[in-house]
Amino acid sequence: MPDTAPFTVAALYRFARFDDPQGIAADLRTLCTSLDTRGTLIVAGEGINGTVAGSADAIATLIDHLRQLPGCADLDVKYATAHVAPFARMKVKVKPEIVTLGVGDLDPAHRAGTHLDPADWNALIADPDTIVIDTRNAYEVAVGTFDRAIDPGTRAFRDFPGWFDAFAADLKAQGRAPKIAMFCTGGIRCEKSTALVKARGFDDVYHLKGGILRYLEEMPESESRWQGDCYVFDERVAVGHGLKVGDYSTCRACGLPYPNDTAHACAADGSGVWPHRG
Numbered sequence: 001m002p003d004t005a006p007f008t009v010a011a012l013y014r015f016a017r018f019d020d021p022q023g024i025a026a027d028l029r030t031l032c033t034s035l036d037t038r039g040t041l042i043v044a045g046e047g048i049n050g051t052v053a054g055s056a057d058a059i060a061t062l063i064d065h066l067r068q069l070p071g072c073a074d075l076d077v078k079y080a081t082a083h084v085a086p087f088a089r090m091k092v093k094v095k096p097e098i099v100t101l102g103v104g105d106l107d108p109a110h111r112a113g114t115h116l117d118p119a120d121w122n123a124l125i126a127d128p129d130t131i132v133i134d135t136r137n138a139y140e141v142a143v144g145t146f147d148r149a150i151d152p153g154t155r156a157f158r159d160f161p162g163w164f165d166a167f168a169a170d171l172k173a174q175g176r177a178p179k180i181a182m183f184c185t186g187g188i189r190c191e192k193s194t195a196l197v198k199a200r201g202f203d204d205v206y207h208l209k210g211g212i213l214r215y216l217e218e219m220p221e222s223e224s225r226w227q228g229d230c231y232v233f234d235e236r237v238a239v240g241h242g243l244k245v246g247d248y249s250t251c252r253a254c255g256l257p258y259p260n261d262t263a264h265a266c267a268a269d270g271s272g273v274w275p276h277r278g
Contacts, residue, residue, distance in 0.1 A: 008054065011080075038085060038086075039053050048098060126225070
């Protein structure tokens with residue numbers, strides 16, 4: 001049966017060198033108004049990131065426009081559909097970064113690690129000498145992660161550089177320069193993290209193309225090295241293989257996910273400790 005949902009949703013990002021992010025944002029505001037799209041686009045000198053919804057034709061026109069921007073011919077887009085408008089209005093923002101890491105001397109457009117598809121990723125992380133790092137936050141990691149992955153225990157992405165610098169110091173003290181494999185939900189955080197890792201002097205650095213979501217969509221469960229579900233920032237809360245919706249809810253007080261079969265007693269103290277359980 002064909003999908004008759006009236007809204008197409010596009011989640012997208014691309015690291016690219018933009019000399020005039022203000023001008024790009026102004027053009028996008030005009031275009032998005034004419035197309036009646038809703039959502040958020042973030043533009044920075046390092047590229048573009050966002051999620052936008054509209055009619056199928058409107059989204060196609062917008063994506064065609066974005067792919068004409070400098071360095072954006074290979075813009076990464078994940079599509080979905082919705083029966084109800086998922087966003088109330090359209091926002092196009094100019095920020096210092098499209099995903100906030102707080103390290104200003106990086107060049108993700110040209111100095112990121114090597115993309116790997118799911119099959120090559122499996123082979124890499126099966127090597128016991130490969131260091132596998134989850135670049136997401138602790139509450140996300142608790143829902144699910146890859147076999148052997150290191151959890152930095154961060155509460156926000158901007159905490160990652162401090163953790164990695166301490167971790168890198170230990171590796172260098174041991175005289176180690178291992179292969180490093182990094183991953184995140186949709187690809188943007190791990191891609192930027194690999195630029196940080198390479199800037200810190202590690203050359204053999206890789207990240208999962210399309211992130212966990214593409215891996216769960218494409219990799220047969222029988223061949224998967226993923227354990228648990230993947231936390232997502234929408235009403236689904238978590239998804240598993242084949243992007244099947246998991247059995248999780250979000251606490252209205254603290255905002256953290258919890259399994260529906262687990263009693264949940266939250267003090268809403270903002271500690272970010274997983275899980276808040278009764």
